[in-house]
Amino acid sequence: MKTKNIYNYIERIAELLKVSARQAGSEHGLQPVQLEVLGYLSVCNQFSDTPMAVTRYLGQTKGTVSQTIKVLERKGLVLKESDINDRRITHIKVTEQGSKLFQDNIPPKMFVNACQDLSYIQQKEIEASLKLLLMSFIKSNNMKSFGTCNSCRYNEKISDDSFYCKLVKVPLTLSDIALICIEHENIG
Amino acid sequence: MKTKNIYNYIERIAELLKVSARQAGSEHGLQPVQLEVLGYLSVCNQFSDTPMAVTRYLGQTKGTVSQTIKVLERKGLVLKESDINDRRITHIKVTEQGSKLFQDNIPPKMFVNACQDLSYIQQKEIEASLKLLLMSFIKSNNMKSFGTCNSCRYNEKISDDSFYCKLVKVPLTLSDIALICIEHENIG
DNA sequence: ACATTAAGTTTCGACTCGAAACTAATTTTG
């Protein structure tokens, strides 16, 4: 059983990642969690940019998430927009400034350094292993997958650059389906 | 370049791990960080069980670590012991109760589930990939490795069950060299 | 012996986090 070994490696890498995030964020007065939320909001689609989606993504309570978003808003990194159809819902849009901060700091430089020192084959192996572990984690514990439409069972290909979501019943473009969706469900 | 893909997977797994830790800890009123410190103290050797070592392991300031340890002490999970030779130094020993809590909750059950649903070959691949990524991370950013004596350049084998640390200049037993050391340096 | 360095604690202020009470909007149900 390799469980403990794998756990120790993952745990340690996660710790180093947190150190990187702390370092990257501290230059802008951001906590690791705030950077994480900004990162999520920068890569999620239009159905998944709500406080409730962040709540599920981070596994925290809505009260906590509400606080964190308030801080991001105060710093001018995100904006709130009411949903037109359902006025209970708030969409959180990343501002120009927030987008720049995201691109400059995620992934953190320390992580980029680490990856660049690996061969392409090594990177592919690591990618495949992590994907496997993540999928197993989600499946074994009945968790939400939070992937992009590319790997979603509800995504239907219409042509080379047009798609259709069978769940939300909305047409999607090529750039849409590269974003993370809260309704994502793995194929099969 | 697979950097972003790898980052996304690692990031997501780390998040799920944190959710698991939160869940496991909440039954005992413990924060993820507290569980993490208890975990470290449960697997480190006699040179590495000090607040200063935890500070370097978690990449936090000594003030923060001092607080966290105070909480663990109040909950009866660890005990402080002054060093006999250098009275500035405090060793933190895990109590019986702390040890039980560690064994029951680390790795978290959700993680164990995920691993058990993988084949032995898959586990070995994941283990190798993570080791590679971690080593690269440490090397590329000149960080401390924090491994066990098994993989340390200062460890010298005397016989099958006796070893010697060339750095601290102290004999070690077979069970000693399975513990994490703050002075660890990878071979080569 | 005096200055410097190292380990650790304490205090402060901003932030995290869960729980619970709350508002407002939508949906369900009778």
Add this chain to the structure above:
DNA sequence: CAAAATTAGTTTCGAGTCGAAACTTAATGT
């Protein structure tokens, strides 16, 4: 269709996290 239930989100509270800086105590260097 109106009352009840549900859902999204905010606010408040108390305990904890976290970095920075001031502080104590002990060891080391010159």
